[in-house]
Amino acid sequence: MNGPGCAAGFRHHTRYARSMSxxxxxxxxxxxxxxxLVTALRLQKLLRRQLKRGEVEIVVVDPRSFMTYQPFLxxxxxxxxxxxxxxVPLRRxxxxxxxxxxxxxxxDHARRIATLAPHVGDPYDLRYDELVVGVGAVPRTLPxxxxxxxxxxxxxxxEAIGLRNRVLDKLDEADALPYSDPRFRELRARLLTFVxxxxxxxxxxxxxxLEDMARDACRLYNEVKREDMRWVLVEAAGKIIPEFGEELSDYTRQRLxxxxxxxxLNTRLESCVNGHIVLSDGTEFDADTLVWTAGVKPNPMLRDTDLPLGPKGHVVxxxxxxVKDTPHAWAAGDCAQVPDLAKGPGAYCPPTAQHGVRQAKHLARNIQRVMQGKPPTPFKHKNKGAVAGLGLHxxxxxxxxxxxxxxxxxxxxxxxxxxYAVPTLNRKVRTVVDWTLALFFRREIVSLGTLHSPREEFAEVAAESAPQPEAASRTPGQPVPKAGAPKAG
Structure with a gap:
């Protein structure tokens, strides 16, 4: 998008960058x-005097104005x-x-310049002195x-709320099809299959x-029962959640x-064209919902940097x-390849929130130490374990x-x-309130899928009263031709 407003915005950012020199x-x-978020929060506290005196400025750039606590999705x-x-709203x-x-x-770290592309307006360059890379990971997909x-x-x-709406929409659609009518048997099976x-x-x-929610929702439907739904988990390896070990992995599978x-297990998705699911074990069936959660990979934007990258695209x-061999550059989290000193040579920290949050806190302290002329200290964290929710209770x-x-x-x-881990007291309190209310009231079983297209109903109504091409072409005061009457000219 170009125009006077965009140009003004660009000039504003340019003047701002110059004023910071x-x-x-x-x-x-x-x-x-x-x-x-955690690095910035900790730096706000550690460098509050420098920030107040105007000696330091912290700039946080992200395509979204909020941080998502993914374990709660x-x-x-x-x-x-x-x-x-x-x-968590970043600006607050x-x-x-x-x-x-x-x-x-x-x-371009050699020149200490990052190129920013706002949602509207032209890209612009921003100079910096210290760089922290925490762009995370994106889903790892296959062809x-x-x-x-x-x-x-x-x-x-x-995606989480969209999936909730989709599951409930499919229950609504299946409930509108009589269970006893054989004409709808295949369609109902497709609607109620979730992979x-x-x-x-x-x-x-x-x-x-989601299965726990759908099971609870079935009590509200006349034509849908739990046994009508089909939930399928496909895993290419020999066990699920391998971080738990053999015993708990088997327990989780048995409970599901x-x-x-x-x-x-030991099964791959071969094809899903138009919802026709084909698995490597020869199974074929139709489904209206397919969710892909098969791993992550470092954010591909790292390829557009001059930072050293590992064989899988992580910042070394x-x-x-x-960052290795790169002064004034730091990285942590899913996008970084950080040696795991707790496990020994050749091991790297896993891409978990547990490690990412602790790395961020340590990174902030190291930046403070370097600014004070002190050497940074190595990060070392021993895994405290793993937890997983499998539905209510x-x-x-x-x-x-x-x-x-x-x-x-x-x-x-x-x-x-x-x-304990979710950031800010505000979100902790709101979470406790949600959980406390759930002790006394059932969760809401309602789909708000129309939130994704809020203008659809209005546009449909407005189209009925929109000016017709003939009416738009008439001059003011010209009479409306009667039906069947010849057109003038």
Missing amino acids: GNRKRILIVGGGYVG PEASAGSLEPRHVV VLDKCDVRTARVTRI IPGLAEFGIGFKTIE FVGGGFAGVEALAE EERGIEVK CLPTLQ KGVANLLGWIHLKGWPAWFVHRTYHL
Whole structure:
């Protein structure tokens, strides 16, 4: 989009960049997720005096104006949490930072320049002194026929709520088709079949929470019962959630299968063109919903930088979280290849929120140390375990590698841990309120799919009264021709 307004915006950013030249240090944080938000929050506290005196400026750039706490996406999709309570508004919590809603399309660290592309207006360059890269990861997809056109991701709040609406919409559509009418048998089966590809934390928790919600919703329908639905989990490896170990992985699979969920191990998705699912074990069936949660990869924007990248596209880092052979550059989280000192040589930190948050806090302290003329310290963190929710009052947990919890106790630990980990007191309180209300009231079973197209109904009504081509071409005062009368001229 070009025009006077865009040009003015560009000149404003240019003047702003020039005004910041001099002795003031600018710290540029690329990404407003776990790493970006936590790093900026900690720097606001550690450098509050420098920020107040105008010696330091912190700029946070992200295409979204909020951070999403992804471990809560399954509960948000199942209606256990209000969607707005799963996200943290960046401008509210980073009140000492300059938050810019834009994409970083290129980083020329040799010149200390990043190119920002706002949602409207032309791209512009921003100079900086210290760089923090926390752009996270994106879904790792494969060249499977039909996946790009038919699949749904599960990494953003929009995808989570969109999937919730889709599941409830399919129940509504199936309920409108009489169960006893054989003409609708195949159509009903397609509508009520839900396929999840990927047996990691995201896939298992999303499937378990949504199946639990759909099971609860069935009580409101006359023509849909739980046994009418088909839920399928497809995993290419030999077990699901391998981080739990053999015992808890088998327990999780058994609990899902007891609920009627099909768990297909050592199986790959071969095709899903127009909803026709083809699996590597020879199974074929039709489904209206396919969710892809089969892993992640580093954000591809890293290829448009001069930072050193590893074989899988991660930014290569030292144990101090400094980018290797690149002064004044730092990285952490899913996009960074950080040595795992707790495991020994050759090991790297896993792409988990647990490590990302702790890396961000350590990174902020190291930036402060470097600005004080002190050497940075290496990051070392031993994994505290893993927790997963499998629906309301159901879960599994592995604490410290030797404490195994199942069922309600694991579900309680799962919620307790994430309540501690979710950023800001505001979101902690709102989460507790949501959970407390759920003790006394059932969750809302309603689809708001029309939120994605709010103008559709108005546009349809407005089209009926829109001026016709003939009426638009008549001059004012010219009479409307009668039906069947010859047109003038």
